Amino acid sequence: MAQYIILDIGGTQIRAACFPTESQIPTKVVRIPTQGDGIPPLDRLTNLIAEVWPSPDAVAAIGVAAAGPLDPYAGIVIEAPNIPGWINVPLKQHLENRFHVPVYLGNDANMAALGEWKYGAGRGHHHLIYMTISTGIGGGIIVDDQLLLGARGFAGELGHITILPDGPLCGCGQRGHLEALASGPAIALWAENELKCGVASILPSSGSLTAKDVGHAAEQGDPLALAALSRAGHFLGIALANYLHIFNSSIIILGGGVSKCGYLLIQPLKTSIAEHVLSIDYFNEVTITTAALGDDAGLMGALALTQARAGR
């Protein structure tokens, strides 16, 4: 039985899974931490692949979702978060030389979009926006059933849209990007600052917060926490209204840890989209939903990529 080996190289863990070529049910999954144990990262990765390798000659292709900027055409990891020294690593070439099967590589947010489109919340939609709201904000776009990659494969950076010129500093060095206003750390930082200004809240006023803390306090009706989610939803809605004008998509899928705040984030987000679209025609048939595949989205997207490419 021919199989694909699919890898998801995340910031904290690497997963490897075997899938029969026509199936979405893995026959084997192995996880290891991303951080090294003295063995060079490429060796750890090839050891992991060898470990899940089902039997000689049984693997038709390898698919990889990886965090960080990468070149999906050449198969080069430009920079891998949490893997010291992984700069411009020709991963595709390395794995093809080692294992003698075709290797396909994609950015993890793009792969999550592809996974949700093929196997998750976006099934049946041809025009899809996937946005992951977590430590950062990333995304992926499906246009006419195709993943949007762009000239060099860097497309879909949905968190790096200027929402407030001269606003708070973004991790990328620019100001006022959506990521600097509505990511998990941005939500927590805003709440911390409000606490420092003396706003009453059940949140602890000393120590650092997380968006999860804010989410829990909001569930208990804490006004400051509710305001923090409402503010993030407001900015997310401005960005998503822009994206609907640009892409005229039929579904928006929200992933990442912050999306688990659920209704208390998504309701103000929806209100903000409705307030900001230039015509209700851009919004009134649009589905807004959370991701269905959770942590598996990137893996399932790399599977979808591999099935599409290797199956040609």
Next chain:
Amino acid sequence: MAQYIILDIGGTQIRAACFPTESQIPTKVVRIPTQGDGIPPLDRLTNLIAEVWPSPDAVAAIGVAAAGPLDPYAGIVIEAPNIPGWINVPLKQHLENRFHVPVYLGNDANMAALGEWKYGAGRGHHHLIYMTISTGIGGGIIVDDQLLLGARGFAGELGHITILPDGPLCGCGQRGHLEALASGPAIALWAENELKCGVASILPSSGSLTAKDVGHAAEQGDPLALAALSRAGHFLGIALANYLHIFNSSIIILGGGVSKCGYLLIQPLKTSIAEHVLSIDYFNEVTITTAALGDDAGLMGALALTQARAGR
């Protein structure tokens, strides 16, 4: 010799041209004003088509570029500017019933993008952003050699991105859109307000200005006019940096009357893009240029659409 009849229905004039199916040189072009002369608009249009019709049985298809929101899939003009009463006109169906050939319809800014990609400044590029800066700001996007249409065909509204929340009112009813900051009327209005505040300029302080006036004064080194173009270029650059993050395109083509301000607008625009991209990788191989086809872009795009569809 089989021919296509191509129409461009603009706000002020309607053009009809005949092209041999494999050619981009028209054998005949006829123009009429868009505004009626007592004859119903659909009748004027069919009369125009009949007038350019080369000979019985010689027409393989009709292609139409039209201003205003429309449904390119169903071929319905949702609202035509300057044609009173043209609301939800099933133009495709009407023309197919009357002329018994396939009819293809596209939004004029989208068609201009397609025209520049196939026959103009964007030849050879696979990922293209076309932005027209005129009375309004519109656009069209080519992704992987395909025109981006979206679920209902409304994609590519590049002027309706929020750049300044709570900024000046846009024609669409929202605030702070790019169109409200950098279109021709927005540039002129800003200059008028500066004049009212007493800023010295060679521009006349009474009466209303146009962006063309501002452009001429800028060419003569007028500081207020230069500042007006620089400000517009700044906002355009913020929007275009966003679009490069989203699309990772290899070329940006600027069309419309305001783009004729040339260097004095485009230099600050380029500076602003460079200042606002999250990584220079998004910008350092990107061509920024003005449209090559001028007023013919929409017509040539409708030709490209018709060639692609009818030639299948």
